[in-house]
Amino acid sequence: xxxKLAKRAVVVVGGGLCAGLxxxxxxxxxxxxxxxxxxxxxxxxxxxxxxxQRDELRWAVRQGLMxxxxxxxxxxxxxxxxxxxxxxxxxAFLPGEGVGGAASHWNGCAWRWSEYDPxxxxxxxxxxxxxxxxxxxxxxxxxxxxxxLEPYHDLFEKLFGLSGKxxxxxxxxxxxxxxxxxxxxxxxxxxxxEISEAGSLFTAATQGLGFHPFPQPxxxxxxxxxxxxxxxxxxxxxxxxxxxxxxxxxAKATPDTLxxxxxxxxxxxxxxTQAHVLGVSYDRSAKRATGVRFLDLASxxxxxxxxxxxxxxxxxxxxxxxxxxxxxxxxYNPATRRGVVGKNFCYQTKSGVNVxxxxxxxxxxxxxxxxxxxxxxxxxxxFDHSGLPFLGGASITAAVSNGRPIRSRSTPPGTPRWGTAWxxxxxxxxxxxxxxxxxxxxxxxxxxxxxxxxxYNDAYGQPLLRxxxxxxxNELRMSEWxxxxxxxxxxxxxxxxxGSVAGLKGPFDTRQYQTTHITGGTIMGTEPKVSVVSPHxxxxxxxxxxxxxxxxxxxxxxxxxxxxxAALALRLGDDLIRYVERPRML
Amino acid sequence: xxxxxxxxxxxxxxxxxAGLAGAASLVPAPVSSSVATAAAPPxxxxxxxxxxxxxxxxxxxxxxxxxxxxxxxxxxxxxxxxDCGLATYIDRQxxxxxxxxxxxxxxxxxxxxxxxxxxxxPLTPEEFCKAGIAAADAAxxxxxxxxxxxxxxxxxxxxxxxxxxxxxxxxxxSLSLWFNDVIYRLFVEACFADPxxxxxxxxxxxxxxxxxxxxxxxxxxxxxxxxKPYPGAKNPKSIGDFx
Numbered sequence: 001x002x003x004k005l006a007k008r009a010v011v012v013v014g015g016g017l018c019a020g021l022x023x024x025x026x027x028x029x030x031x032x033x034x035x036x037x038x039x040x041x042x043x044x045x046x047x048x049x050x051x052x053q054r055d056e057l058r059w060a061v062r063q064g065l066m067x068x069x070x071x072x073x074x075x076x077x078x079x080x081x082x083x084x085x086x087x088x089x090x091x092a093f094l095p096g097e098g099v100g101g102a103a104s105h106w107n108g109c110a111w112r113w114s115e116y117d118p119x120x121x122x123x124x125x126x127x128x129x130x131x132x133x134x135x136x137x138x139x140x141x142x143x144x145x146x147x148x149l150e151p152y153h154d155l156f157e158k159l160f161g162l163s164g165k166x167x168x169x170x171x172x173x174x175x176x177x178x179x180x181x182x183x184x185x186x187x188x189x190x191x192x193x194e195i196s197e198a199g200s201l202f203t204a205a206t207q208g209l210g211f212h213p214f215p216q217p218x219x220x221x222x223x224x225x226x227x228x229x230x231x232x233x234x235x236x237x238x239x240x241x242x243x244x245x246x247x248x249x250x251a252k253a254t255p256d257t258l259x260x261x262x263x264x265x266x267x268x269x270x271x272x273t274q275a276h277v278l279g280v281s282y283d284r285s286a287k288r289a290t291g292v293r294f295l296d297l298a299s300x301x302x303x304x305x306x307x308x309x310x311x312x313x314x315x316x317x318x319x320x321x322x323x324x325x326x327x328x329x330x331x332y333n334p335a336t337r338r339g340v341v342g343k344n345f346c347y348q349t350k351s352g353v354n355v356x357x358x359x360x361x362x363x364x365x366x367x368x369x370x371x372x373x374x375x376x377x378x379x380x381x382x383f384d385h386s387g388l389p390f391l392g393g394a395s396i397t398a399a400v401s402n403g404r405p406i407r408s409r410s411t412p413p414g415t416p417r418w419g420t421a422w423x424x425x426x427x428x429x430x431x432x433x434x435x436x437x438x439x440x441x442x443x444x445x446x447x448x449x450x451x452x453x454x455x456y457n458d459a460y461g462q463p464l465l466r467x468x469x470x471x472x473x474n475e476l477r478m479s480e481w482x483x484x485x486x487x488x489x490x491x492x493x494x495x496x497x498x499g500s501v502a503g504l505k506g507p508f509d510t511r512q513y514q515t516t517h518i519t520g521g522t523i524m525g526t527e528p529k530v531s532v533v534s535p536h537x538x539x540x541x542x543x544x545x546x547x548x549x550x551x552x553x554x555x556x557x558x559x560x561x562x563x564x565x566a567a568l569a570l571r572l573g574d575d576l577i578r579y580v581e582r583p584r585m586l
Numbered sequence: 587x588x589x590x591x592x593x594x595x596x597x598x599x600x601x602x603x604a605g606l607a608g609a610a611s612l613v614p615a616p617v618s619s620s621v622a623t624a625a626a627p628p629x630x631x632x633x634x635x636x637x638x639x640x641x642x643x644x645x646x647x648x649x650x651x652x653x654x655x656x657x658x659x660x661x662x663x664x665x666x667x668x669d670c671g672l673a674t675y676i677d678r679q680x681x682x683x684x685x686x687x688x689x690x691x692x693x694x695x696x697x698x699x700x701x702x703x704x705x706x707x708p709l710t711p712e713e714f715c716k717a718g719i720a721a722a723d724a725a726x727x728x729x730x731x732x733x734x735x736x737x738x739x740x741x742x743x744x745x746x747x748x749x750x751x752x753x754x755x756x757x758x759x760s761l762s763l764w765f766n767d768v769i770y771r772l773f774v775e776a777c778f779a780d781p782x783x784x785x786x787x788x789x790x791x792x793x794x795x796x797x798x799x800x801x802x803x804x805x806x807x808x809x810x811x812x813x814k815p816y817p818g819a820k821n822p823k824s825i826g827d828f829x
Binding site for chain 2: 090
């Protein structure tokens with residue numbers, strides 16, 4: 001039997017980035033907040049200390065910091081006609097576990113999205129006409145604008161001490177930055193990271209082609225930094241152990257470094273670890289969330305935690321799953337196109353071309369998560385799509401983020417996979433090659449969605465979340481077109497050898513890491529018929545239930561997704577302060 | 587000690603070498619450990635290989651040792667796979683949490699499906715790996731009339747290529763999946779993981795490619811050695827050097 005606990009003002013599901021940012025705003029006003037995190041605290045454990053931090057096998061390959069698939073995984077089918085199967089060991093994307101969530105093991109690439117991303121449907125319709133958006137692509141505006149989020153982007157960047165070069169300050173284009181950048185009020189808080197040798201080659205080539213290369217915006221700290229809350233980041237060591245690792249040097253901005261240490265000093269804040277949320281309690285007649293049920297993993301005791309306000313700030317997949325498990329909102333049905341929960345499930349469209357230089361020392365191990373150099377000319381709608389058979393695009397990056405040897409080695413096409421020739425090629429090219437990467441948008445498709453699996457359960461006896469997903473025609477065409485652009489850039493660098501130039505091919509393969517940038521499922525929008533939450537992230541069917549994270553994005557852009565979700569979370573914190581004062585539909 | 591000695595990598599390797607020299611036999615030759623010791627006096631380099639296998643049976647060890655020596659022959663880049671610790675690495679992984687399926691979702695029902703969804707057998711990775719070894723060796727006997735460890739290096743290489751390309755079939759085990767998704771990944775890990783896991787002995791593969799290892803505090807290096815050879819790449823340091 002569940003034990004009932006004393007009521008709290010705000011209960012937050014998940015102890016990651018969004019939870020930390022929402023809590024920062026609320027606890028500054030003395031509002032009572034309880035965060036429930038299923039994992040443990042990584043601080044001071046082996047993963048956060050030398051020398052064991054530098055263990056590629058343990059943390060990166062065996063996924064030491066990730067969701068334990070034994071307890072909970074996802075099932076997949078590429079189409080509704082297939083039978084789903086559980087992903088017994090997932091490589092494609094990596095939800096975190098523990099305080100800080102996936103943002104403790106992230107690489108740190110922290111973008112603002114295009115100014116038009118929150119109004120993408122309007123943008124495409126006004127530029128190319130209503131017929132330009134295919135009927136099976138349910139793009140929609142978010143119901144908010146970049147302008148409304150800009151102050152929160154600014155705050156997030158200062159809290160996390162981002163390193164970068166502005167491209168557009170209040171409408172004035174800045175040399176050295178991204179000329180396609182959404183207008184920002186200020187320069188980045190810190191100067192960019194050091195450019196890599198790969199970045200220098202890429203810069204020369206892309207400038208020669210008339211493009212505008214710029215440093216990737218980074219949460220790897222280019223200097224020593226103190227944020228407005230008085231918390232510190234150290235200078236990055238360029239050790240190449242960012243993504244899939246905890247930064248033992250406190251040089252990567254993460255919730256566990258910059259948010260939770262502050263929150264723990266604030267009265268009214270509590271985080272409970274090893275607390276696995278089983279469900280959101282929902283009073284259907286009153287249309288209110290009454291609290292959450294969670295399992296204390298240490299004792300095995302189930303608790304009922306009543307709350308005035310419930311904030312779902314878990315990973316994309318968990319936000320969607322808990323709404324489906326609780327029967328809150330109408331599940332999406334692709335046959336009828338009715339319903340909203342699980343709709344617009346998107347991923348990221350990745351491809352790339354390897355380049356090999358006999359006489360250039362790339363030294364991939366001298367790198368941080370975001371020591372990339374980027375061009376934005378072919379991203380999203382930064383170029384004219386008239387006459388092209390697709391929408392969307394990709395950022396193109398000379399992507400050197402690490403030289404960890406199990407996973408980060410390239411050999412020229414045609415190299416055998418083992419034997420002396422393999423060893424020779426590996427030895428010859430390890431320090432002399434890199435990948436030019438295309439990180440592409442992924443737009444919603446009516447047949448890509450999430451629901452509960454009919455056959456498979458998690459370790460606690462609840463249905464797993466089922467993905468019905470594949471890369472669809474729009475994304476495959478976009479990837480092929482953008483990858484040809486990547487090929488032209490690579491040629492302009494005059495490498496001794498070039499890898500094959502081919503866009504992403506389906507089907508979606510769970511055995512290869514792509515990105516952890518999965519989005520949608522609890523999307524935001526202007527009306528209940530097409531969205532789970534309002535533009536203020538308030539659930540249409542429960543005004544005291546809020547959802548935040550990449551699960552609210554109606555589409556995925558050609559950037560890493562962290563920036564806008566951080567801005568949305570900070571704004572939600574402020575919205576909740578108003579809501580606490582006077583509960584209502586915001 | 588008898589059983590343990592039989593499965594020592596060095597000994598099995600010697601046994602295989604003897605086989606290649608023409609003394610092939612399906613029955614393990616009763617070579618005493620003193621022969622191995624006499625052949626190569628104990629040194630730091632040999633101590634790891636004298637630890638008995640923790641998971642592999644004698645036959646499985648023979649197969650895996652032959653496999654890593656085909657995939658990593660002794661050449662100008664490194665000693666052979668056994669002497670690099672690759673068989674030791676694979677054995678320890680199979681005996682440890684990985685082999686027991688730590689972190690793998692193992693609930694039923696079990697059905698086979700598309701490769702992109704990952705392997706679906708209810709076996710643990712250790713059991714699956716061993717089932718594949720037995721199936722591959724049996725297929726080898728069917729095709730060549732001898733076990734994998736008895737093939738010439740060229741034939742063994744060709745056999746692995748055929749397995750990789752799904753040209754060698756077994757009724758129960760998908761050998762291409764076994765090789766590509768399990769064995770090959772273990773082989774690469776054995777080469778490039780930190781030496782404390784038993785492979786990559788003396789960081790031989792890190793030296794080969796020029797990965798400097800730890801401590802990787804490169805704040806100054808990233809500028810100083812941008813576009814230049816990095817001196818530390820010649821002498822990599824591993825976790826064991828800092829503990």
